[in-house]
């Protein structure tokens with residue numbers, strides 16, 4: 479599903495965040511991405527979602543070279559990708575539930591069905607009682623859970639999550655990981671960048687370790 483062939487990403491200013499990275503992720507895999515702060519984890523996720531483009535090498539998703547996608551084609555790629563990034567990009571002028579419903583509105587869902595699904599996912603992340611609140615009135619951890627709800631509501635085939643449990647206490651972190659594992663069980667591909675040992679657990683999942691822009695398989 480995801481293939482990196484000799485991918486290098488150099489940011490303006492010369493910093494090389496990824497250096498000749500090659501690996502593949504099959505459909506339905508759950509993969510953790512580990513490595514020190516600054517190792518290149520966020521960069522790797524951004525290349526998959528075409529938020530950043532590789533300096534050299536090929537990133538392909540579902541057989542498409544995402545570095546070659548036209549601007550117009552990027553929304554089609556993202557339609558099937560749930561994104562949980564650190565800069566939540568929530569809409570602060572809309573309520574919690576409207577933030578979650580939005581991807582379904584864009585996908586043309588019937589309003590009642592969209593609200594039903596949005597409430598179900600808000601319930602799972604423990605925010606159902608805040609559905610009318612504005613995101614600005616939520617704590618950092620609540621905003622993170624809202625972001626996770628919004629990423630999962632359209633049941634994407636691929637979920638990319640950057641430190642999804644970073645701001646959460648142990649209880650919520652475990653709930654979110656359980657949700658991710660449920661999605662994995664029904665066939666979603668997940669790539670989760672994390673420092674959080676609690677998130678990785680002892681499930682024997684595949685872990686890719688990043689060190690100074692190089693990617694290596696880590697022993698489970």
Ligand SMILES: Nc1ncnc2c1ncn2[C@@H]1O[C@H](COP(=O)(O)OP(=O)(O)OP(=O)(O)O)[C@@H](O)[C@H]1O
Pocket residue numbers: 489490491493494495513514515516517518519520521522
């Ligand atoms: N837009 C940018 N412009 C210039 N340099 C950048 C940019 N984004 C990231 N970098 C640099 O690239 C390197 C890798 O950053 P990246 O955010 O991918 O690391 P990370 O492993 O996700 O770190 P963290 O765990 O702290 O989020 C860092 O040295 C960072 O400073």
